[in-house]
Amino acid sequence: MDRQRIHILLLEPSHIVSEGLSHILLKSNHRFSISQYSDLKYLDTIIKKEQNTVVILNPSLLQNRNKDFIKIKNTYPSTRWMALVYSYFDQDILRKFDEQITITETAKNIISKLIKISQHQKIDSSNQQATLTERETDILIHLIDGLSNKEIANTLSISIHTVISHRKNITEKTGIKSLPGLTIYAITKKIIQLDS
Incomplete structure (x- = not known):
């Protein structure tokens, strides 16, 4: 395993989220150095100082700053960009990032x-999160609607055991166990609409 130090610039307005993610990364066995900021103000200056940099950025900070972001990205092509997602963002914004993580991920x-991203490897999203089958998608929608396993089984005319099996598959494929996390996942993957 490559033990090269990875410099992480964490740009997140929420102190709790920033501290929590930093704590998780620092207690791992990997060599991370983390700098925390709450806005984009000094981003250009900070990136100049470090090599092997990954910027973890809350996309909400890009509001009305799209041109600045693109300019900085183009100036530092070796810097990798990760979106830290915990609410709905338009896919056009998320496509500007090399990768995205959610606060519901392990x-x-x-x-x-x-x-992977620090080694400039494009992450194979089919490996990270396999696509849900049509039946798993149906079950996910019913779960988000608040139906119990028994109610889902009755609605879809399948056994409770089949529902439980599909729920396990959903958890394995998404890496998400909580209902709020699955709801965010369904919104970001456009399985459900925000107003539904």
Whole structure:
């Protein structure tokens, strides 16, 4: 395993989220150095100082700063960009990033993505999160609607055991166990609409 130090610039307005993610990364067995900031103000100056840099950025900070962001990205092509997502963002914004992580992901998954992206490897999203089948998608929608396993089984005319099996598959494929996390996942993957 490559033990090269990875410099992380964490740009997140929420102190709690920033501290939590930093704590998870620093207690891992990897060599991360983390600098925390709450806005884009000094980003250009900070990136100049470090090599092997990964910027983890809350996309909300890009509001009305799209041109600045593109300019900085083009100036530092070796810098890797990760979106830190915990609410809905338009896919056009998220496509500007090399990768994205959500606050519902496991620490292992986040660290794995950081290692890969720092080595300038494009992360194979089919490996990270396999696509849900049509039946799993149906079950996910019913879960988000608040139906129990039994109600889902009755609605879809399948057994409760089949529902439970599909729920396990959903958890394995997404890496998300909580209902709020699955809701965010469904919104970001456009499985459900925000107003539904």
